[in-house]
Amino acid sequence: MNPAGENSVELKVKVININSDKAHEILDKCGILKEYSLFISMVRKYSDEESAIKKAIKECIEKGILADYLKRKGSEVENMLIAEYSYEEDMQVKQEEARQEGIWQGRREGRQEGIILSADIFQMVKKNPDLTNVQIAENLGCSVEDVESTRKMFSI
Incomplete structure (x- = not known):
């Protein structure tokens, strides 16, 4: 209308x-x-x-x-x-630059999330050392592999 x-x-x-x-x-x-x-x-x-x-x-x-x-x-x-x-070449260059920026930003955010997840896993293991990797993964909503690699990295 x-x-x-x-x-x-x-x-x-x-x-x-x-x-x-x-x-x-x-x-x-x-x-x-x-x-x-x-x-x-x-x-x-x-x-x-x-x-x-x-x-x-x-x-x-x-x-x-x-x-x-x-x-x-x-x-x-x-x-x-x-x-x-x-103009077309300029647009392609700008698109590639934007793509690279997106990749860089995604990696940065991924590293930040990884650091936070590692800290959460570390704290959970310290508070509850008897929890299994599966239980920790379920509590934090992450994969068992994430828990295993964090435990290995920190020797916990």
Whole structure:
């Protein structure tokens, strides 16, 4: 429900994969779109090379793929794609940094929890030396292996 006076529109969008290897029927109906798809395919083909976009533009012009447009606007296309790849690369770097931060934080929290659990096990053994490892694990909600390794570490 919209508050009084507000308008809204519902939009449904059909997404079509126009990668040349997918051979969608729309590519046969729209020559420019097909040529664009081939151009992007060539950019990806050279993606490991520093001058990938320039090579793809040159090859497309030689093969007549978007040739007129690329002759006129090749440098603009190159700049746009460089900016797009730079953005994607930047996003990948940021994602990797966030992943590494998450791993580091998880390890830190795990060590803290391990220290607390070891202290709890140590205290329980000192207060109740007759408890079995299974009983301690059940009381603390941890594994028997946690209890065994802590007892071994502290020789208790």
